[in-house]
Amino acid sequence: MEARFKIAPDGASVDEAGLKYDIGDFDGYAVEVGLQITEKAGQGEVVVYSVGPAVVQETLRKALSMGATRAVQLETPAVPTDSLAIATALAAELEDGGYDLILFGKLALDSQNGAVGPMTAELLGLPCVTAASQLDITASSGTARRELEGAAEILEFPLPAVVTIDEGITRARLPSLKGIMGAKKKPLETKPAQVSDSRVTLTSLALPPERTGGRIIGEGAEAVPELVRLLQTEAKVL
């Protein structure tokens, strides 16, 4: 995501003109992890799900072009702001099982809530590891590493399970031309989402205060005394 965002006139949404929908960074990692697991096992498929209006099909196509087998859009008029509503729709769709692993991004770059994965796990009653920075999957169990502040834990869990993917495991592959062409023919099913009521409303969006940077105080080691003086007397951080 490299976009600059413009706030729409309503003050509570992003102006979508000129914005291209793309898969979030962590969701790209999650798709990649899924693909690598099935490729290594020489079997299995990666199915991608998205809850939202027609625009989410672009994200699903991107995952298909990376190599996912098929996609399901759980249709809602807008992407719900309430993570529980999204998790409810996903859990309703996934309650019959048929998978070993449900992968999520650590967080979505727009909502930055990091909640849909663990909430879906709770609703499905599945074991869950959030923000995995390493992941090793065998036929019936998994091992993951999770970063804590100044420490880390190594976790073991049985499958099926829910894992949300952090930085550190992998990078998303770039779709090949063949992948992009092939994705157009892969199945993308649309069905109504069974969402719960949304109790979270985005009431306004604001730009963070602009920084007034840009002051170059000097060149080379000769600038160091002046820098230290400014840090002491002006910034008062030393």
Next chain:
Amino acid sequence: MANVLAFAETRGGELRKVALEAMTAGRALADALGGELHAILLGPSGIESKAATLGAHGADVVYVAEHDAFATSAVEASAATAARLVGAGDYRVALFSASAQGKDLAPRVAAKVKAPVVDDVTQVQLQGDKVVVTHPMYANKLIGTLSLAGAPVVVSLRPNAVIPAQTARDTRVERVQPAVDPAAARVKVKEMIRGNTGKPDLGEAPVIVSGGRGLKAPENFALVEALADAFGNAAVGATRAVTDEGWRPHQDQIGQTGRLVSPDLYVAVGISGAIQHLAGMKTSRVIVAINKDREAPIFKIADYGVVGDAFEIVPALTEAVKKARAEQ
């Protein structure tokens, strides 16, 4: 009368600073509601002795459960125990810390009690029958104000968003049992790894010195480490270019897909200032940039820029900082 529940985070039997921040924020909400602040304290045996500290920071009631598994995050039992307490009381807000542990716990508890959740809030207030929070969105490029309806609602509070304050109460301590057996968890902690001992965590350090690809080789991070040591209270960060090279562990990465930090002072050494890096550190109070390229984008947001070779400037700065601190 509605109350507030706040989760007091512990690790290895010690309270974490974020626990006191959660108490302070929870006290303010409870006062606004005219209600009580109830704390949840989970830890290994002996953790009950920490209840007094929570009381001194505003808790009216401290629910304590002791079990040796609570020396680690033991998230399944922690979530079940917290959810049972949330469900048993008349709570408007259940408050967690937006730490690694709290971010893991809050959505699970919310799902168990079917409550809405917003993670990583920088402010939380009551407005009529709504709870209103501010929260970074869109790759940290925008600040959203969100309104949560219903009760309870679950939020996790960004570390350092409030300053712990003492307000002594007549605190009652109540023992509770873990809602499920912590030893029977499906997700098992096989090993705890202690990292960069001695240095503060990136999320908590008042000063961060970060290095980029301009440092050219992993061993040159010794320069950055030395500068951090000179400040005394600094953590060392890195760009993704550096963590991708394996020069630094990826958990030191700052930016859109790494840690989001807001120290008093951020020193960027040999960092170009890509938008994804800025997303993680732009809210630092004071930014210093050292880069040999005068046109590097990092200078546009730096309060103090020094153009030139990091290999000359950083050692000189290290000596000057040491001297300045020795003279204090």
